[in-house]
Amino acid sequence: MKVVRQTRQRQAVLEVLRSTRTHPDAAWVFQEVRRAMPNISLGTVYRSLDALASEGVVMVIERAGERARYDYRHEDHHHVVCRGCGAIFDVPPSLTPPLPSDLPSGFRVTEVVLEYHGLCEKCQQEH
Amino acid sequence: MKVVRQTRQRQAVLEVLRSTRTHPDAAWVFQEVRRAMPNISLGTVYRSLDALASEGVVMVIERAGERARYDYRHEDHHHVVCRGCGAIFDVPPSLTPPLPSDLPSGFRVTEVVLEYHGLCEKCQQEH
DNA sequence: GTGGATGCAAAGGATTTGCACCATT
DNA sequence: AATGGTGCAAATCCTTTGCATCCAC
Numbered sequence: 001m002k003v004v005r006q007t008r009q010r011q012a013v014l015e016v017l018r019s020t021r022t023h024p025d026a027a028w029v030f031q032e033v034r035r036a037m038p039n040i041s042l043g044t045v046y047r048s049l050d051a052l053a054s055e056g057v058v059m060v061i062e063r064a065g066e067r068a069r070y071d072y073r074h075e076d077h078h079h080v081v082c083r084g085c086g087a088i089f090d091v092p093p094s095l096t097p098p099l100p101s102d103l104p105s106g107f108r109v110t111e112v113v114l115e116y117h118g119l120c121e122k123c124q125q126e127h
Numbered sequence: 128m129k130v131v132r133q134t135r136q137r138q139a140v141l142e143v144l145r146s147t148r149t150h151p152d153a154a155w156v157f158q159e160v161r162r163a164m165p166n167i168s169l170g171t172v173y174r175s176l177d178a179l180a181s182e183g184v185v186m187v188i189e190r191a192g193e194r195a196r197y198d199y200r201h202e203d204h205h206h207v208v209c210r211g212c213g214a215i216f217d218v219p220p221s222l223t224p225p226l227p228s229d230l231p232s233g234f235r236v237t238e239v240v241l242e243y244h245g246l247c248e249k250c251q252q253e254h
Numbered sequence: 255g256t257g258g259a260t261g262c263a264a265a266g267g268a269t270t271t272g273c274a275c276c277a278t279t
Numbered sequence: 280a281a282t283g284g285t286g287c288a289a290a291t292c293c294t295t296t297g298c299a300t301c302c303a304c
Binding site: 130132133134152153154169170173174177193194195 | 292293294295296302303304
């Protein structure tokens with residue numbers, strides 16, 4: 001049976017994610033981890049992030065055409081995304097919308113995606 | 128001032144989109160358009176789709192790691208996405224969730240993304 | 255005629271993967 | 280010792296772009 005090993009690289013990646021409240025992308029994590037571990041490779045950072053995500057330790061925020069962002073926060077929350085600068089803000093969950101009354105026959109919903117897109121204060125001013 | 132030209136290529140791309148109720152990707156549109164216009168290029172299909180999208184004539188459904196899908200339907204609706212086979216179903220809009228009470232200061236929301244992800248009947252059976 | 259649009263092919267860029275070597279268990 | 284993980288670099292894959300030519304206006 002497959003055992004997940006506790007490597008120095010994975011510990012370092014997790015430590016970086018824990019250390020920030022932003023929602024960094026893999027390149028930023030890579031750059032930060034390199035300060036403590038100069039030989040780590042970008043591929044390993046991606047693999048570590050994947051592993052942490054599938055263990056459910058970190059959350060992945062994926063937007064088409066944008067780099068994936070990683071979020072260590074565990075509390076239930078939604079994301080507010082600025083489409084100008086790409087900043088992602090956390091907001092407490094409001095209500096969970098009810099499921100549509102007429103889902104396709106037999107469809108089982110496992111995740112409701114609710115995001116708010118728009119422009120942050122700064123990006124509004126720049127136009 | 129910039130004039131948007133009505134080219135045969137754009138008409139053909141729009142015609143293909145109108146002809147289906149699925150949510151095709153660019154490659155499928157390309158393949159279909161080629162039947163009527165064998166010399167059209169994939170680049171032109173992308174440019175036409177972009178143009179139609181920014182005119183608001185078609186809707187783009189983007190999911191990270193997946194090909195973009197294009198949707199001609201104009202009625203207000205939400206999408207139900209099967210994470211097994213990638214099928215996208217339309218459902219009538221339920222209620223619009225209220226905005227969070229504590230948005231970041233000055234943030235202006237322009238779009239609320241509400242999607243239901245899960246497994247369609249067929250993909251459940253295959254596991 | 256003029257400038258936006260096209261076709262072709264090459265470039266782009268985030269992420270993934272093959273492989274030989276390394277290190278945790 | 281076994282086998283999962285790492286580093287490196289090459290490969291992927293959808294999408295975008297540069298450029299010479301074309302054609303809608």
